Amino acid sequence: MGVMRTVAAYAAPSATEPLVRTTIERREPGPKDVLIEIAYAGICHSDIHTVRGEWGAQQYPLTVGHEIVGVVAEVGSEVTRHRVGDRVGVGCMVNSCRECANCLAGVEQYCLKGNTGTYASVDRDGTITQGGYSTHIVVDEDFVLRVPESLPYESVAPLLCAGITTYSPLAHWKAGPGTRVAVVGLGGLGHMAVKIAHAMGAEVTVLSQTLAKRDDGLRLGADHYFATGDPATFETLANSFDLIVNTVSAELDLEAYLRLLALDGTMVNVGAPPEALPIQVFTLFANRRSFAGSTIGGIRETQEMLDFCAEHGIVPDIELIAAADINEAYERVLRSDVRYRFVIDIATLA
């Protein structure tokens, strides 16, 4: 292991303790590396699942955070894509094998050898990657995104996970003028799906448990808003969507949602319930329906998403917090008490 430098961070000491201010080690930038001084980091539900060991055992202390924006502070001798002073971002991946069919196709999120996650992954030097709740991060230039300066700096970070996670399926299944898109759940992911699908020109319907956030949903760009707690919703909307983006990780009555798909319609899950989902293939026969999954997006598509959001003036609705408030924010995320994403002001950590 080469030279390291010590930087301030917030880390979980174990799966059951609150996060605490501490220091972590970052490698010195290699020839292809960029050192980023982090300005803001979003809080993603995945951060909480991971630090609490709910998605498998972890090594502690662990620093999470994969919605990162900041400024390039140093570049390695062979870096060509970024310059000192550039505003940049890092999302859910910091590397991949770069050789498999999927990496060569530019969809590194589906790397057949597994991409290197921004945190809690084994890095190329054998260390465990540490995420963005930290003052600095060192990342290979190929996994660093350009963040357009026209986007408000403090709001832009959640695009790097919540933004690309919803943009990718909307782009892949060609949401646009004349398509009818339903977004299930109006949380961090759902509110981005509504904004992006609306900007793409689709007719957007929110399907939420109750009508409590209806005014918000319409303000964000939805054309229609229905409560899934009302059984009549599933009769009214039968056979009426080309694409359903399900952002909810909790179990739901999959059959009831699949029956909302029109001819050749697709339901795509970006949230993952812990249990297996039962599907009646006969429900897929009707209307030649598809059920699919999608996770984040490749580097090229993530850049495309950032540029699209800049062009359309789209950023997440956020609540800016100090680093000392991370643990409280976690509790509020778990109660769905956030509209719609927490962003940590990393200056409060330095």
Ligand SMILES: [Zn+2]
């Ligand atoms: Zn995330």
Ligand SMILES: [Zn+2]
């Ligand atoms: Zn690969």
